[in-house]
Amino acid sequence: MELKDRLKQARKARKMSQVRLAEATGLDQTTISNLETGKVSSTSRIVQLAHALQVSPRWLATGDGSMDDNVADLKPRYGQQPDELEMLNTEVIEGNEPLRPDEVMLPVFREVEFAAGDGCTQVIENHGAQERFSLPRLIRAGVQPQNAALAVAKGDSMMPVINDGATLGIDKGSRGIQDGKIFALDHGGMLRVKRLYRMPLGRMRVVSDNADEYPEEVYAMADPDAPKVIGRVFWVENFL
Template identity: 45%
Template structure:
């Protein structure tokens, strides 16, 4: 684990007067794991996936700030981390499973891969699979069921927040860019997921969490038309 991430976790935890036991309880892990997150050197480890999101929520900072230390993104989507990215548990169902009155089905495109790398051509095949969410939960976060879908992410550019094969929910009714939020985009015929920022003069910045391997992509206004925002990522699921 790099020194700066370990230092940021430890420093922020102490600023909020949280114990390692409290962090462990919130993230559903043991205290030794938290200690390893704050350890510099070969014995240190990094929080990933759901653990990273839970940690960022507790520390009231963005996952990107924990990863990179970028002050611009420190509070970019802190409020949305818990509310809009963690909508509870889900299961996959086929069309033969009865739907309860408080549930709604969203199409789950298992064979479609939303690339978190350099992109992959969109092929919409869902084989009848659905993901079920509580109507009340979607309503609470202003997600219209007929404007939402779930797909699989491939590639490592959004790690450690979105590991390869994570599932994301996309709200296609929300295409207005809010700096620091994640969006699904059609980039020259390729489906990708990136953190977006608006640039002066009408440009756009595509940012990956894995910035060591995938540097920022900046596009001027005359190039920005090649990037079509398909929808905001309102939810995702990863394994701990």
């Protein structure tokens, strides 16, 4: 089922009209109708819709689990979308805790050494690794769950914004360069995190926040040796 089907199913199960659901979520009835017909395929109000309908936000957003997964345990998590990054100090969740209805599992980008064992690496998504992540946090950032992934930063090139070992949230659906925004890059099999700037003639600047130790780099985007953009970094969890 797609979002349009799950939304319609949930609304009918709760015996709510589109008008009543719109009033409960702050959306207008036309938007609800467009979501249910598929004219609009996504919304940043998934959590509000799920709470109004008393269904699992994870099920409504992704189809995972069931409509009524732990609905009684749901608590709304609202907030404003940050200008650039949502910064968070350490938030520890035990790995053996059951997945909550307002969480999703995300793949993890990592460097993996080639089988030849010559020290060369490649950046691989998932490779068996997944971590839990807050669905409301994704929605606040405007990131679709299917476009989201995680990675771990290495080194001090982006300090003080991003510490060595910080966990990063990456939006794979946002790969177009936005001047000054932070992106995750695959550079010849190395996972790098940098600010990017567009330049004339199809070039880009690759800039570290720790500019004293890491001078900026310039690449022609069509150059095969240039970094490949994985996605924009929308969230950082620094471990202090």
